[in-house]
Amino acid sequence: xxxxLEQVQQASRLFFELLRKxxxxxxxxxxxxxxxxTASYDALQYVARxxxxxxxxxxxRLHLLVNPLGSVxxxxxxxxxxxxSRIERKTHLHTINIIIxxxxxxxxxxxxxxxxxxxxxxxIQIADQVSSLFSAWIQMDEDGRFSRQxxxxxxxxxxxxxxxxxxxxxxxxxxxxxxxxxxxxGLIHEGMKLLEEEKLVFISEQEKRIFPREELYERMRYxxxxxxxxxxxxxxxxxTLAEKEGEVxxxx
Numbered sequence: 001x002x003x004x005l006e007q008v009q010q011a012s013r014l015f016f017e018l019l020r021k022x023x024x025x026x027x028x029x030x031x032x033x034x035x036x037x038t039a040s041y042d043a044l045q046y047v048a049r050x051x052x053x054x055x056x057x058x059x060x061r062l063h064l065l066v067n068p069l070g071s072v073x074x075x076x077x078x079x080x081x082x083x084x085s086r087i088e089r090k091t092h093l094h095t096i097n098i099i100i101x102x103x104x105x106x107x108x109x110x111x112x113x114x115x116x117x118x119x120x121x122x123x124i125q126i127a128d129q130v131s132s133l134f135s136a137w138i139q140m141d142e143d144g145r146f147s148r149q150x151x152x153x154x155x156x157x158x159x160x161x162x163x164x165x166x167x168x169x170x171x172x173x174x175x176x177x178x179x180x181x182x183x184x185x186g187l188i189h190e191g192m193k194l195l196e197e198e199k200l201v202f203i204s205e206q207e208k209r210i211f212p213r214e215e216l217y218e219r220m221r222y223x224x225x226x227x228x229x230x231x232x233x234x235x236x237x238x239x240t241l242a243e244k245e246g247e248v249x250x251x252x
Contacts, residue, residue, distance in 0.1 A: 003043045010034045011043035018055065018064035023199045023215050025061050058218035065223065091156045092187065098157065099191040101230075102129050105237045107212045108220050120204075120211045127166060127184045132244045133237060134158045150236065 003011070014034045018024055024031045034040045048055050048064070056063040106121055106129070134157065140146040141154040164184045185208075192210050195201040200216040203209075224230045 003039060003046075007037060007040040007043045008047075010037070010040040011047050014044055014062075015047045015051075015064075018062060021199070022197075023061050023063050026057075026059075031062055056219075056222055058222050061215060061218060063215070063219060063223075089160075091153065091160050094153060095157045095160050096187060096191040096194070098133065098152075099126060099130055099188050100195065101233055101237055102126055102133065103192070103195075103210065104216075104220070104224070104230075105234045107216065108224075108234060120209045123185050123188050123208045123210075126188050126210075129241055130161065130184070130188075131166075133240055134161050136240050136244055150233075 010033055014024075014030045017028075017030045026032065026035065034044055045055060052067045054065050054067065056065055103121055103126060106125075107119065134154070137146060137152075137154045138158045144155070146152075147154045161184065164182055164187060166184050189203075192201060192203055195210075195216070196203050200213055200219060202211045202213060204211065
């Protein structure tokens with residue numbers, strides 16, 4: 001299909017605006033202009049595909065999604081390390097992925113009753129849940145079978161997490177989240193900043209809490225829920241934490 005110069009210009013303006021902002025409401029001038037013309041919107045999808053991206057329309061917003069492979073905007077580990085200097089090794093990045101999944105699993109329980117400004121997790125809550133996960137998983141991975149089954153390097157991630165110190169409540173409240181390169185709270189903050197830069201969460205550094213944005217629920221609903229790996233790990237995390245919580249109640 002051929003596109004007019006005006007349609008290509010509209011598509012290009014919207015693509016680069018999405019590249020800059022990640023997410024745009026449908027009533028944004030650039031989005032509204034392009035969406036009014038089917039051919040311009042098709043041109044946008046063509047430009048995105050050529051760049052190794054795709055545009056997701058949630059009905060409320062446009063999301064620019066970067067394909068993990070074959071995209072000129074895909075971020076490999078070396079680039080990520082340069083951007084986030086405190087992520088020193090791939091194992092740290094894998095641990096951050098678990099941290100993010102813990103947060104997503106907690107938020108991805110009842111999206112129909114999402115309460116903007118109320119649903120949230122504190123850094124301490126995330127740290128406690130990640131500790132519970134690794135405590136349970138390392139016990140199930142004595143022979144490495146659990147790691148192979150779930151394609152997770154439990155031993156290496158547990159070693160990283162155990163090597164990081166945990167601030168006390170008073171230390172955490174008085175410290176800046178960006179401090180403490182060797183702290184668990186610091187590593188959690190790196191993970192949450194990745195979500196914040198995608199416009200999916202809001203971080204309250206004063207409260208030390210992470211608040212999901214509506215954009216996060218759209219991303220989960222229209223993207224993550226169709227990814228088998230996400231659903232598998234989300235289920236594993238939920239079951240593990242529920243079992244650990246049951247053990248605590250049984251002990252009491």
